[in-house]
Amino acid sequence: xxxxxxxxxxxxxxxxxxxxxxxxxxxxxxxxxxxxxxxxxxxxxxxxxxxxxxxxxxxxxxxxxxxxxxxxxxxxxxxxxxxxxxxxxxxxxxxxxxxxxxxxxxxxxxxxxxxxxxxxxxxxxxxxxxxxxxxxxxxxxxxxxxxxxxxxxxxxxxxxxxxxxxxxxxxxxxxxxxxxxxxxxxxxxxxxxxxxxxxxx
Amino acid sequence: xxxxxxxxxxxxxxxxxxxxxxxxxxxxxxxxxxxxxxxxxxxxxxxxxxxxxxxxxxxxxxxxxxxxxxxxxxxxxxxxxxxxxxxxxxxxxxxxxxxxxxxxxxxxxxxxxxxxxxxxxxxxxxxxxxxxxxxxxxxxxxxxxxxxxxxxxxxxxxxxxxxxxxxxxxxxxxxxxxxxxxxxxxxxxxxxxxxxxxxxxxxxxxxxxxxxxxxxxxxxxxxxxxxxxxxxxxxxxxxxxxxxxxxxxxxxxxxxxxxxxxxxxxxxxxxxxxxxxxxxxxxxxxxxxxxxxxxxxxxxxxxxxxxxxxxxxxxxxxxx
Numbered sequence: 001x002x003x004x005x006x007x008x009x010x011x012x013x014x015x016x017x018x019x020x021x022x023x024x025x026x027x028x029x030x031x032x033x034x035x036x037x038x039x040x041x042x043x044x045x046x047x048x049x050x051x052x053x054x055x056x057x058x059x060x061x062x063x064x065x066x067x068x069x070x071x072x073x074x075x076x077x078x079x080x081x082x083x084x085x086x087x088x089x090x091x092x093x094x095x096x097x098x099x100x101x102x103x104x105x106x107x108x109x110x111x112x113x114x115x116x117x118x119x120x121x122x123x124x125x126x127x128x129x130x131x132x133x134x135x136x137x138x139x140x141x142x143x144x145x146x147x148x149x150x151x152x153x154x155x156x157x158x159x160x161x162x163x164x165x166x167x168x169x170x171x172x173x174x175x176x177x178x179x180x181x182x183x184x185x186x187x188x189x190x191x192x193x194x195x196x197x198x199x200x201x
Numbered sequence: 202x203x204x205x206x207x208x209x210x211x212x213x214x215x216x217x218x219x220x221x222x223x224x225x226x227x228x229x230x231x232x233x234x235x236x237x238x239x240x241x242x243x244x245x246x247x248x249x250x251x252x253x254x255x256x257x258x259x260x261x262x263x264x265x266x267x268x269x270x271x272x273x274x275x276x277x278x279x280x281x282x283x284x285x286x287x288x289x290x291x292x293x294x295x296x297x298x299x300x301x302x303x304x305x306x307x308x309x310x311x312x313x314x315x316x317x318x319x320x321x322x323x324x325x326x327x328x329x330x331x332x333x334x335x336x337x338x339x340x341x342x343x344x345x346x347x348x349x350x351x352x353x354x355x356x357x358x359x360x361x362x363x364x365x366x367x368x369x370x371x372x373x374x375x376x377x378x379x380x381x382x383x384x385x386x387x388x389x390x391x392x393x394x395x396x397x398x399x400x401x402x403x404x405x406x407x408x409x410x411x412x413x414x415x416x417x418x419x420x421x422x423x424x425x426x427x428x429x430x431x432x433x434x435x436x437x438x439x440x441x442x443x444x445x446x447x448x449x450x451x452x453x454x455x456x457x458x459x460x461x462x463x464x465x466x467x468x469x470x471x472x473x474x475x476x477x478x479x480x481x482x483x484x485x486x487x488x489x490x491x492x493x494x495x496x497x498x499x500x501x502x503x504x505x506x507x508x509x510x511x512x513x514x515x516x517x518x519x520x521x
Contacts, residue, residue, distance in 0.1 A: 055241065056235075056237055057237035057238060057239040057240065058235070058237075060239060061238070080395020080396060080415070080445045080446070081395070082395055082415065082445045084417070084435055084443070084444070084445070085445070086443075086444055086445065086465070091242075091243050091245075091246060091437045091443075092246070092436060092437035092438065092443075104241070106239065118393060118415070118416070132238075132239035133239065134239045134240075134241050137240075137241035138241050141241070141243070141444070141465045141466070141492070142443060142444030142445060142465040142466075143395070143396075143444065143445045144395060144396050144445060167235075
């Protein structure tokens with residue numbers, strides 16, 4: 001009968017190893033739980049229903065952020081890539097060109113890029129966009145309505161009482177879950193969420 | 202003394218602040234009409250000189266359906282299709298009958314035998330005068346969006362906005378040729394159709410006219426599909442067509458002049474057979490707050506029969 005006892009150094013090593021394993025498991029579990037809670041959280045954030053928006057201009061003037069946290073976004077899958085773009089060009093422009101005098105946007109925040117005859121792509125420069133919705137009005141009236149406003153959550157302070165929501169004449173501001181914070185046209189449609197309900201402009 | 206003065210000044214200041222905040226709070230409340238410094242204003246283009254208005258509205262009646270889709274004339278009756286119904290009205294607005302249809306309608310036309318051709322999303326259905334289904338064509342495919350049909354004798358022309366093509370078919374739905382595909386040798390530029398507005402009609406001589414909305418023009422084709430002529434001008438001004446997809450709807454009068462209908466800033470206009478602007482049938486003011494291009498048909502008396510989608514009304518215009 002041999003009563004072999006492990007050396008003290010071995011016990012310490014095992015203790016440290018299992019301790020570290022435990023700590024790793026706890027921290028991984030913690031991160032997973034926090035992520036899970038966050039992803040299923042019922043926290044709400046502000047967002048604009050693009051089908052209710054009436055392009056009143058208040059998103060540009062009433063937001064506490066300067067420039068506004070509301071920006072124009074572009075649903076490329078709805079866009080007609082038109083040469084005569086109602087969202088880019090002033091009504092009855094001198095020419096269909098990028099000259100400042102022909103542009104509708106007061107801050108020149110839309111870039112027009114030639115694709116192929118006669119198609120053009122329009123990309124929003126969010127740094128310049130002030131959320132005035134002038135282009136949205138033009139695109140909604142004379143195009144497919146692919147340009148629309150959204151609150152950008154990397155800028156929005158998510159105020160308890162949103163300064164724009166308070167004055168929005170169309171009641172277009174609503175609270176949406178934090179994990180689905182955008183209402184982008186195309187995936188989200190008027191009166192529902194069906195993707196195939198492609199609505200006219 | 203000084204302290205009293207300071208107190209008075211402070212009270213006045215506090216009151217002023219309260220008044221300013223209150224005024225701001227009430228003045229900017231939702232629903233208040235505040236001037237929009239970024240307003241998109243096309244009022245200038247909505248104005249039409251009264252001397253340019255050649256027609257007057259004589260008859261108006263409502264169509265009691267959820268979503269009207271198209272209008273056509275059948276003798277002395279007006280045919281309207283909604284998503285799931287064919288309806289017939291007389292000129293007093295009395296509903297003569299309505300009948301369920303199996304597919305969702307997109308457009309309608311009536312041929313010389315008063316049979317009713319209904320374009321659905323992917324196909325064409327033929328009904329008799331009483332709304333009984335006679336024929337159903339094969340589907341043009343999942344990408345197809347049928348937006349207009351014109352019948353001339355045994356020739357049926359079908360506009361497919363999804364595939365940007367016009368099918369020339371016989372009455373059984375057999376495709377005889379595809380018209381409008383880009384072909385430099387035939388001088389065909391190809392259709393630019395940014396949205397599902399793609400109308401066509403056949404003139405007095407049996408020639409096909411197609412609205413190439415992305416190019417703001419009308420294109421006229423020979424029987425072999427080659428381009429015969431075209432006309433159109435892109436402009437916000439009254440004599441032109443603007444936006445992504447205009448003229449959205451049109452019809453041809455007996456003298457081969459054109460009645461056009463536009464969306465965005467709805468207006469109905471008259472052009473002669475060469476595309477020269479002659480005048481206005483209905484100005485934008487007659488479609489206040491409207492957006493959709495009214496569908497139009499021409500009756501035997503050459504009246505313009507319009508289906509106003511915004512108001513859900515049939516509106517009939519007669520020459521002054």
